[in-house]
Amino acid sequence: MPEYVIRTLGGAWPAFHRNRNAEVLMPRDFACEEIDGEDDFRMRYDTIEIAFSSGDAGWHIVIVGTAAAEDVDRLIGAVTNQVADAVGEPCEWIQIQDVL
Numbered sequence: 001m002p003e004y005v006i007r008t009l010g011g012a013w014p015a016f017h018r019n020r021n022a023e024v025l026m027p028r029d030f031a032c033e034e035i036d037g038e039d040d041f042r043m044r045y046d047t048i049e050i051a052f053s054s055g056d057a058g059w060h061i062v063i064v065g066t067a068a069a070e071d072v073d074r075l076i077g078a079v080t081n082q083v084a085d086a087v088g089e090p091c092e093w094i095q096i097q098d099v100l
Contacts, residue, residue, distance in 0.1 A: 003096040006080050007058030014087040024086045025052055027078035
């Protein structure tokens with residue numbers, strides 16, 4: 001399962017009110033739907049589920065299922081841009097394996 005973190009360029013959690021989760025975390029240019037889950041937010045895109053959990057290091061994202069890497073990269077990039085817009089500061093996404 002690929003895992004990612006979306007964080008501010010300063011390495012912090014880009015916080016916004018949880019009632020905005022769907023608005024901010026569902027990328028506008030992708031056919032996603034919100035689904036139930038135990039995380040802070042969960043959605044489905046095509047054949048994958050994407051789970052979001054907030055924490056001090058940023059939004060932890062887990063991809064459940066299989067999709068083309070370039071599709072996942074575009075989706076995570078779109079979410080990162082929306083998060084940056086919501087919090088008013090630059091953000092980045094990284095694969096967790098890149099930071100270990």
